[in-house]
Amino acid sequence: MVKIVARKCTITRSQEFEKKTLATHALNVGVLCGHGCLYCSTPAILRTQSKLFPEYDGSAFKAFAAGAAAVDPTTPDRLGPELAALKPTDTVMLSTLTDAWSPEAQEFDLGRRCLEKLLRESKARVRILTKNAAVVNELDLLAEFRERVILGLSITAPLSKAKVAEVLEPRASSIQERLGALQAAHEAKVPIFGMLCPCMPGVADRPDDLDEMLDMIKPFAPEAIWAEPVNARGPGLRLCQEALADADFIAIANEVRFIRGQREHLDYTARLIGNLNVAAAGVGLKSLLKILVYQDGEGFRGDGSSVIWLKG
Numbered sequence: 001m002v003k004i005v006a007r008k009c010t011i012t013r014s015q016e017f018e019k020k021t022l023a024t025h026a027l028n029v030g031v032l033c034g035h036g037c038l039y040c041s042t043p044a045i046l047r048t049q050s051k052l053f054p055e056y057d058g059s060a061f062k063a064f065a066a067g068a069a070a071v072d073p074t075t076p077d078r079l080g081p082e083l084a085a086l087k088p089t090d091t092v093m094l095s096t097l098t099d100a101w102s103p104e105a106q107e108f109d110l111g112r113r114c115l116e117k118l119l120r121e122s123k124a125r126v127r128i129l130t131k132n133a134a135v136v137n138e139l140d141l142l143a144e145f146r147e148r149v150i151l152g153l154s155i156t157a158p159l160s161k162a163k164v165a166e167v168l169e170p171r172a173s174s175i176q177e178r179l180g181a182l183q184a185a186h187e188a189k190v191p192i193f194g195m196l197c198p199c200m201p202g203v204a205d206r207p208d209d210l211d212e213m214l215d216m217i218k219p220f221a222p223e224a225i226w227a228e229p230v231n232a233r234g235p236g237l238r239l240c241q242e243a244l245a246d247a248d249f250i251a252i253a254n255e256v257r258f259i260r261g262q263r264e265h266l267d268y269t270a271r272l273i274g275n276l277n278v279a280a281a282g283v284g285l286k287s288l289l290k291i292l293v294y295q296d297g298e299g300f301r302g303d304g305s306s307v308i309w310l311k312g
């Protein structure tokens with residue numbers, strides 16, 4: 001079910017994404033994304049907004065579990081004076097809570113319409129993050145504004161485990177399709193950034209997995225590479241575990257179950273940081289690596305030189 005919502009907000013300042021060094025501002029085209037990634041943390045962010053989903057007992061979790069999406073088709077039309085107020089040093093992230101190229105956003109051409117306004121009516125840079133290869137439909141625009149735009153398609157599994165990603169991200173583009181979109185953008189000389197997020201245990205956290213994933217994105221000459229452990233907030237890990245077990249990925253399901261414990265999640269994160277450092281150094285990309293961790297770094301004993309601690 002696609003729910004149409006009408007919001008008042010447009011471009012918002014984002015201290016969180018500034019800290020992540022990804023953007024200064026955010027623009028979202030809705031509140032709930034139809035790609036349906038089982039680990040998605042957006043429903044947890046919406047948990048207090050019970051008025052949004054009366055048909056699901058006020059629960060964003062129930063709406064998301066039912067496959068609902070909530071999109072705001074008025075978003076591009078409401079972009080007005082704030083565009084002119086953006087500075088060349090600002091970066092607007094499209095998007096942070098949803099995906100501007102998700103199936104329901106595509107129905108209203110929201111990704112392109114927002115992108116076109118941002119690029120033609122502001123001086124800001126635009127950072128696109130998506131899990132949908134349909135963003136290549138905008139290649140003409142991306143190439144025209146290649147000095148102010150940068151594109152990332154999340155790589156959440158090595159190609160050798162692409163079938164696992166299909167379980168976890170049921171309505172997003174396949175890993176192969178995302179690589180195809182990155183390739184097309186690179187050939188059109190559109191700047192690329194890497195996004196390995198989330199690095200799910202048993203899928204994208206071991207040295208071999210990370211070597212393969214970095215080898216997959218290295219040919220696109222990424223300007224920087226962000227990586228992040230899976231967020232333990234909300235029911236996401238449980239949903240991933242159940243879906244993986246149903247799809248017969250039992251060993252991976254068990255790894256996901258294991259990190260649901262707080263101590264185990266800390267250990268997994270520390271291990272992942274170490275593995276990312278080694279893998280990135282091995283392919284000569286360590287200087288580009290930024291690992292986003294929702295902790296304060298207290299008690300961490302390893303090489304934290306690539307880590308951005310998001311708490312504290």
Ligand code: SF4
Nearest residue numbers: 033035036037040098
């Ligand atoms: S693409 Fe992003 S916003 Fe959409 S469901 Fe997946 S994690 Fe959530």
